[in-house]
Amino acid sequence: MKRFTLILLVAVMTIIAGCGNNESGGEEEASVESIKLIAAHNQTSTENPYQDGLVKFKEVAEAESDGAIEVEVHAGTIGTEESELVEKLQTGGADVVLVSPGFMTQTGVKEVDLFALPYLFTSYEHWENVVDGEVGQQLADLINEKSNNDFKLVGYWSAGVRHYYGKTPLQSMDDLDGLTIRTQTSGVVANYWEQTGAIPTSVAWGELYQALQQGVVDSAENAYPYFVQQNHHTTDNGKFITETGHDYTTRFLLVNGEKFDSYTDEQKEIILKAADESVKAERAALYAQEDEYKQKAIDEGAEVNEIDRQPFIDLAKPIQDAAAADMGVEDLLQQIRDMQ
Incomplete structure (x- = not known):
């Protein structure tokens, strides 16, 4: 009788444990750790493609993390000069910034000036094929390497x-x-x-x-x-x-490489997805506004x-x-x- 009771008790505990795992989505589905990101561009108006892109970044990051990743978007409020934004990214005053090649050269990564050369691109199609392809990836790798991981490029935007x-x-x-x-x-x-x-x-x-x-x-x-x-x-x-x-024009969406490496795999995946979606949103807004x-x-x-x-x-x-x-x-x- 005692043996039967013991077997029954073990069975019941097993069922309860199984139900608990199902309700929580399984032990492997850990929740995303909470972080707050400061995302900034240098334009003071919110009616521009930069703002559209960073707002999309915020929406995706917060939705994919169920609010665990909070993004605060600044339109020119923490720096109207790109040099200020680069400095804040390096010192921790910002986590996601948008800058042009000219200001990146001031950090010692002179190769990025390639994308600032006049008449380098002949059309938006040509530009997209370059930045979204092998050349864009090589330049992104150079930025990360030459900056000693201070900067990680997570997206190419355009300023028209x-x-x-x-x-x-x-x-x-x-x-x-x-x-x-x-x-x-x-x-x-x-x-x-x-x-x-x-x-x-x-x-x-x-x-x-x-x-x-x-x-x-x-x-x-x-x-x-x-x-x-x-x-x-x-x-x-x-x-x-x-x-x-x-x-x-080419604009670089940057995060601090060292800080990015400290994030969990889940956080990294969400940030990169948010960056990809921000690229699509910013370009779409920019192309529409050219004619407008x-x-x-x-x-x-x-x-x-x-x-x-x-x-x-x-x-x-x-x-x-x-x-x-x-x-x-x-x-x-x-x-x-x-x-x-």
Whole structure:
């Protein structure tokens, strides 16, 4: 009788344990550990593709983790300069940031300037094939390696196709001679504009409207969704837009590599999935806004003209060759050209 009772008790305990495992989803399905991520971009307006991308990152990360991964999105509130965001990523003040190649070179990873070369890409299709393919992966690996794991690239975003806009339209390259232009003032970008005859000038993005309005600079260059949102086209020195199409821009979505490595496998998987979805959302928003903001500029009095780009392209090629040789990425440049 005692033996029967013991057997019955063991059976009941086994059933209870089994039910407990089923209710919790099994012992192997551990819940995601809680973390909070600060995600930031440098644009002060929330009506832009950067914001759309980071909001999608937040939505996916929080949904996939059942809220265990909390994401706080900052639109220009912890830094309107990309150099500030890079510094915060390194020091722990931010966990996910968006930066351009030009600011990444300041960290010692000069190879990333490859993607900043004028007229490197011929279309969005060409750009996507490059960044989403082998070349993009090689550059991502270089960033991680050369930065000693300070930076891990988790996605390629775009900031649109950049065009000239200024106080006078361009009919030929000669019209740039002596004009000050707000752009990057060092590296391959500055070198290119100097070769056109323009004078690269440094102005903070948040101060550019006033600089154009007051004649501090004669012109600038950027993509429609960004300079139209800032009303640059309404100033005397920004109303003439010439579609030079000199840069299909690349932006890097970065996390701190060392910190990323400290996360659990579940956290890593969710963050990477959120990054992938943010890439899709940001690009879709950007592509839609290109036409929308071009029309807005025209409707509000800006004048848009096209130009023969071939002289600009011809000027860019030897600059591309020299820069790639200096960076030691001649093979990557050739791969990009072969994919046109």
